[in-house]
Amino acid sequence: MKLTGLSASLGRWLDGSGPASDVVLSTRVRLARNLAGVPFTHRAREEQLAMVYSSVLSAVRKTPALTQSLALEMRELTPLDRQFLVERHLISHDLADNGKLRGLLVLPDESISAMVNEEDHLRLQALASGFQLRTAWESVNAIDDELAQDLDYAFSDELGYLTACPTNVGTGMRASVLIHLPSLVLTKQIGRVLQGITQVGLAVRGFYGEGSQIMGNFFQISNQTTLGQNERETIDSLERVTKQIIDSEQRARDELLKDARVQIEDKIWRAYGTLRHSRVISSQEVVNLSSAVRFGVALRIEGLASVQTLNELLVRSQPAHLQITVGRELEQRERNILRAEYIRRLLGEGGSVPVVSN
């Protein structure tokens, strides 16, 4: 088990301490970089991938802020470990599923990480709690500047950073917020809001980013544009729009509380009651129920759970997390039982019925 450091703790970005944590779960900024003179990953030969990997590793080792990094080579990890990293939002499905020499470098608190030989040679990522686009960008930018002293990035004066996919050429930056919009969904304003988001050139995605499903009223909002505007402009624009969305969600919350407080409270407490007492539960149901409870926390309802606990629940009840916690592979049926047990323990359930787990 190479993941001990990561599986024991929970990334700092999940501690619920960041600004506007009652609406924004996390902020992410990633930069796509490639090494000059080396074919992009999908066309590179094995020894070229090895060269990229060792160059990045060497540059990372020289960067003071990254000396604590764990280096994980994908081929040395079990499928379960790789799935764990996907669930932690540290690697993509693409990085997990490939047999080539690919790796992840990651600080123990997960605030900074780098995928090596994913679609691009290097994908640097900053993850931060709540809504803090500037901070996340500044931190990944500082790391990028340091690495650039050691790595020769593929860069065109005309286009900017060169990337494997044209949609990333330019800044190579994708900044995103994972935002929780239960009131806009409940009041059916979400369609209009999402339409507005795409009209200003931003993208909306699901819980696990590109190609993933919308679950539990979580939306990932990110920039589409990497050409024709600089990083600061992109961050400013995303920040401005996100603030508007937070305001809309807040107004919708106020409306809902005014018109249907007790019905909303009922929905939230029933979700909490189910989470706290179920004996068999799927990941999908956990996302949906904990979304309702998170909504309750945002509405300042006392007696539920902290945002940190909800984040922990959301992350640690995922399939690979559960299996790594017990140290063995489990069938779905066993996972659903173990998940319910884990959640009851986390939420401090009083009942004492032993759970059958054979």
Added chain:
Amino acid sequence: MKLTGLSASLGRWLDGSGPASDVVLSTRVRLARNLAGVPFTHRAREEQLAMVYSSVLSAVRKTPALTQSLALEMRELTPLDRQFLVERHLISHDLADNGKLRGLLVLPDESISAMVNEEDHLRLQALASGFQLRTAWESVNAIDDELAQDLDYAFSDELGYLTACPTNVGTGMRASVLIHLPSLVLTKQIGRVLQGITQVGLAVRGFYGEGSQIMGNFFQISNQTTLGQNERETIDSLERVTKQIIDSEQRARDELLKDARVQIEDKIWRAYGTLRHSRVISSQEVVNLSSAVRFGVALRIEGLASVQTLNELLVRSQPAHLQITVGRELEQRERNILRAEYIRRLLGEGGSVPVVSN
């Protein structure tokens, strides 16, 4: 408020102490009697009804076991009070809804009661906790014998007791058990069982007796026959069949636990979690959810609630009970909120969110 004595306590038949209380909620035996030489209630004049009422009251007052009886004249009660008595299984809808001189005599512990001028002049009833047909019959029979010393019952040597409806002629007795059969319902054996019951000449009804709906897996099983067999034969036959049903339910419980223990536990605990945390809840939902919890108690799952608590919840969360508890009429919306609040208190919920009840 004439019902103070009744509304403060809960009938002894609801204390969950009786035999087989994990399957049989309660036993009831009622005897239909009429006074000789007086037209049946629906054809009697007002002064004849008054004579019946005063004769019965006088006989009751002379019966040592009934000296503690409360005498409630229906016309003096509010609709809410009458609804309360229906919910307590002490009077019928028919007695509640009529403007004529009708009354209820009832011991404070509800073990013995008598409706006067319902369909028959006198309907004596014994209610007992759990499965105790003989005891209930013996107790109502003893009272009947005492009253017969004072009242001249309409009786034919050929037919037995004469009653307003031919279906009661003979013994005038209706004995019933209110039985909880969740496993037979879950394993889809209930149809066959109910068919068997009707084939041996017994009747199956819903939670509130004749004409009422099946709710929460509760079935009322009673004799149909009042002619051609004596009371003891009727009681024996009902007892024998009930024992078989209890055995079938028990076998189905064992099967379910063997095949799907964790799914059953999940269903039960989710119901408990919803009851314990909801903020708005209907009577119907309470019956269904508490049925699941009752099933859990029968399965010896620790940490739920006692049978007595579940009985209390079932009875006191009914609309008239709730309104009498708060001392005023409430709209359905308010009742649903107050009901959830009452149940949370009863089940000892920890959360502290104030419930909006304006």
